[in-house]
Amino acid sequence: MGVQGNIDLHFWITRGMARRMGVNLSEAMHEGALSQADFAGLITRCRNCPGAQGCLAFLSEQPERVETAPDWCENAAILRKLR
Numbered sequence: 914m915g916v917q918g919n920i921d922l923h924f925w926i927t928r929g930m931a932r933r934m935g936v937n938l939s940e941a942m943h944e945g946a947l948s949q950a951d952f953a954g955l956i957t958r959c960r961n962c963p964g965a966q967g968c969l970a971f972l973s974e975q976p977e978r979v980e981t982a983p984d985w986c987e988n989a990a991i992l993r994k995l996r
Contacts (some may be wrong), residue, residue: 923959929972930986931955933979946995958987969990 931938938955940949941947964985971983978990 918960918965920956920960922965923956925990926965926972927959927966929964930968930982930988931992931995933972933975933977934982934992934996935978936992938995941995946984951991955991962987 926936938947938952942949942952959968962968962985964983967983967985982992987990
């Protein structure tokens with residue numbers, strides 16, 4: 914495991930990627946589809962991923978909703994299930 918990235922940055926990358934895929938993480942937690950521990954796990958996986966710069970570029974270049982996160986996204990499968 915490498916050095917984890919800035920928690921604030923990865924919090925917003927995780928929420929942004931979910932939003933682009935049409936997933937409201939707060940609503941998913943409220944409905945019981947995602948626990949607080951699961952949410953923390955999403956952020957931790959993002960913090961351990963070396964693709965943060967690619968995600969920032971993806972989010973800035975994709976203003977519309979997308980079907981899936983980039984191939985390198987450690988949370989892509991979970992976000993697809995939540996959608």
